[in-house]
Amino acid sequence: MQKTVAFHTLGCKLNFTDTSAIAKQFVEAGYNRMAFEQVADVYVVNTCSVTENADKECKSIINKIQRQAPEALVVITGCYAQLKPHYIAEIPGVDLVIGANAKFNIVEHVKNITQKGNAQVQACDIDTVENFVAAQSDDERTRVFLKVQDGCNYTCSFCTIPLARGHSRSDEIENIIARIKTSIKKGAKEIVLAGVNTGDFGIDPQTKKRTHTLLDLLQAIENENFDIRFRTSSIEPNLLTDEIIELIATSNVFMPHFHIPLQSGSDKMLKSMRRRYLTDLYTARVSHIRKLIPHACIGVDVITGFAGEDETDFIDTYNYLHQLDISCLHVFTYSERAETHAITLGNVVPMHIRKARTQKLRMLSHQKQMQHYAQHIGDNRPVLFESGNKRNATIEGFTDNYIKVSHAFDHSFINTIVDCNLVGINENNDMTVTIQQTILV
Ligand code: SF4
Incomplete structure (x- = not known):
């Protein structure tokens, strides 16, 4: 059997x-x-x-x-x-x-x-793991997550990922292009380039030396003139170069969507987290994106209640994020992990305070997201419709700049990119649209 x-x-x-x-x-x-x-x-x-x-x-x-x-x-x-x-x-x-x-x-x-x-x-021993194994999320047809990089050489003081996934290593560019072509043949309409530290793309698994950069990979994909959409996943601010932003700004295939981990808006906390940048650099990255791509979606990771985060540090973070021209936050409540440097730092923040801070930042995120949506009411934007929800007779998808869209169910829209006019925000905080024309496959 x-x-x-x-x-x-x-x-x-x-x-x-x-x-x-x-x-x-x-x-x-x-x-x-x-x-x-x-x-x-x-x-x-x-x-x-x-x-x-x-x-x-x-x-x-x-x-x-x-x-x-x-x-x-x-x-x-x-x-x-x-x-x-x-x-x-x-x-x-x-x-x-x-x-x-x-x-x-x-x-x-x-x-x-x-x-x-x-x-x-x-x-x-994790240090002996040397191979890069190609993987992609074949279960979902419309949007495919394609692993291009694995592992991480950084030493952020709160993070166990380098211990669990090993050193930074990547797939070959030619191999990635071939894998993209296979995914397109299977019906993918959008590919997200995924990795642990995607900005560190290009380290050869065997020699552990850099042979390429993320910019090389993006350029190679751009040169192929694929007729589907691509998104980069999260890129560390110190690795999100001006050249990468400029390539995405003029790209035919990369969507205007950035996911940039910040983790704290307090320089004191960034140093204690052993991050490789301070808020000045982060601000410069966001400004450069906004100058070149005013309509881009910028998502920001942030951690609340890290060891030693006092009320002033949290207020600094809140105020920093409040004035920053970003589109949404992904807020994580800090929790201690064995085998990290952070647990030796002391100055533990009580859990109820961490949770209250998370709540405040999630409310700020909601405001930012609704501002991002409201700014684009009236625009025409391409929407990739993904799944249908027959129960409430709607179909959902995302614009190029990652606005979630909801429309009356139409089977013919599934897995197609449609030119839509953004009309208004509904009771579920999704954007309603009117259809202009089906523009792609
Ligand atoms: S937080 Fe990200 S960059 Fe830092 S060590 Fe963990 S995986 Fe690497």
Whole structure:
């Protein structure tokens, strides 16, 4: 009988791309992929170490699998598995823990397990992980996340990602172009270039030397004249060069959309976080974007309640973001992680204060987002319609500058780019539109 496998993924888009690549390997080995809610022979859980409750989430998923399919093999992989392999192996129900070195070789390891009971661990020192494995989120047809870079050489004091994913390494540009062509053949209309530290693109996995830059990759994609849309994912402010901004400003394929991590608007906190810039540089980046691309969407990551963030530091952050011409915030409440420099800093901010600060910044984000939307009412913008929502008879999509659009359901719009006039903001805070004409495929 054909064997079956099911997956559960926690965390970021990069984890979802990795799960897609692992799933493809199982399917090529003859497995039938099931939904996670169905009974399967093997379950693979791709974990995250950034999630606040990594431990709790991991245990609760294992419990769910045990209730659903007590005989199934349970495999735990991903960032948390790399950080805590032996701890996870002790959790009842786990059969195999796979670290970063063996993540794309799970099928072989599963074959070697003949019975449940003794959890095996396949993990290694993260510094020995050298390969770059190409992965993309094949599950979604319209928008594909394409991994072009993995790992990180930075040492931000709050972050465990370098310990879980290893040093910075990238795919070859020619290979990325070939992968893009394959995704387009499968129906992709928008590709997001994904990585852990995408701005650091271009380090050869074997030699660990830089052979290219992100600008080289963007230029190579631009030169291909693809008729789909591209977005860059988050780029560290110190790596978002003027040349990259200028290329996007004049591009035919890259959308006017930037995601730039800030983390704090206080220089004192940026230094303590070991970030590689201060607010002056960040301000200059935002100004350059606004000068060249006034309609761009600029999204900003920020952390509240980092060790030592006093009331003045938070007010500095709030005021800095308030005056900055940005479009939305992604706000994260700081939570301590073992093995980071940050937990040695002391000056812990009480959790209720961290949460209250998060709340204040989320309200500011809402104001910024609604300002971004309101500024564009009356514009004509291209919208890529993605999924239909038959329940409330609407179809949703995003403009080039990342305004979420809602329109009365029309099956013919799914996976097409349509020229729309932006009319107004509805009760769900989405933009309503009138259709001008279908402009692309
Ligand atoms: S740049 Fe900093 S926050 Fe981002 S993955 Fe690297 S160490 Fe972590």
